[in-house]
Amino acid sequence: SQTIHQWPATLVQPVGSPLSLECTVEGTSNPNLYWYRQAAGRGLQLLFYSVGIGQISSEVPQNLSASRPQDRQFILSSKKLLLSDSGFYLCAWRPDWGSYGYTFGSGTRLTVV
Amino acid sequence: LAKTTQPISMDSYEGQEVNITCSHNNIATNDYITWYQQFPSQGPRFIIQGYKTKVTNEVASLFIPADRKSSTLSLPRVSLSDTAVYYCLVGGDSGGYQKVTFGTGTKLQVIP
Numbered sequence: 001s002q003t004i005h006q007w008p009a010t011l012v013q014p015v016g017s018p019l020s021l022e023c024t025v026e027g028t029s030n031p032n033l034y035w036y037r038q039a040a041g042r043g044l045q046l047l048f049y050s051v052g053i054g055q056i057s058s059e060v061p062q063n064l065s066a067s068r069p070q071d072r073q074f075i076l077s078s079k080k081l082l083l084s085d086s087g088f089y090l091c092a093w094r095p096d097w098g099s100y101g102y103t104f105g106s107g108t109r110l111t112v113v
Numbered sequence: 114l115a116k117t118t119q120p121i122s123m124d125s126y127e128g129q130e131v132n133i134t135c136s137h138n139n140i141a142t143n144d145y146i147t148w149y150q151q152f153p154s155q156g157p158r159f160i161i162q163g164y165k166t167k168v169t170n171e172v173a174s175l176f177i178p179a180d181r182k183s184s185t186l187s188l189p190r191v192s193l194s195d196t197a198v199y200y201c202l203v204g205g206d207s208g209g210y211q212k213v214t215f216g217t218g219t220k221l222q223v224i225p
Contacts, residue, residue: 036215042217043200043215043216043217043218044157044200044215046215088154090156090157092156101147101149101159101162102149102157102159103159104156104157104158105156106155106156107154107155107156109154
């Protein structure tokens with residue numbers, strides 16, 4: 001069966017520090033991968049999506065970047081965090097075919113102080 | 114991508130049936146309708162998906178009228194543990210990939 005792993009679960013970082021959040025998927029190949037962010041009490045905002053290794057599409061211009069160095073690995077990064085980067089970050093995957101639903105990771109609660 | 118509109122919040126007593134309606138007037142021919150449930154500090158969880166008419170699984174039913182411009186998620190006999198945010202998504206398989214932005218969802222509060 002397919003599983004998605006996301007870490008860390010919580011993170012407190014000072015303003016100006018770098019960020020690296022990692023997401024890995026097991027049990028499938030060539031998944032479509034996504035990074036979402038959710039501000040407190042808000043819906044999910046799509047940040048990046050990837051349909052293959054090295055292929056990244058950005059939805060929102062911002063202080064963040066994403067990379068996909070391996071087929072089942074998706075990384076969210078920042079060189080210098082801003083206070084506004086605080087939020088709940090979620091990684092998700094879905095098969096590259098069919099209309100199946102998304103499967104989400106457990107999320108990372110990021111607080112920038 | 115079809116835009117969706119849902120009520121911001123709903124309250125229901127335990128044991129009642131809850132119906133949450135989602136409007137999606139510009140749904141495309143190959144779009145599916147999918148509902149997710151999200152608890153605080155967790156990722157959304159897939160509940161049910163449908164294309165037309167009625168779909169039922171062990172946790173919910175999804176009713177889709179013939180024109181497919183709306184859909185209704187039905188939760189039978191809700192319990193306190195059903196308190197969550199419910200998202201309606203509409204989208205199709207665009208040649209192998211799909212990007213979707215979730216709306217603000219419907220916050221369901223189940224009252225004892």
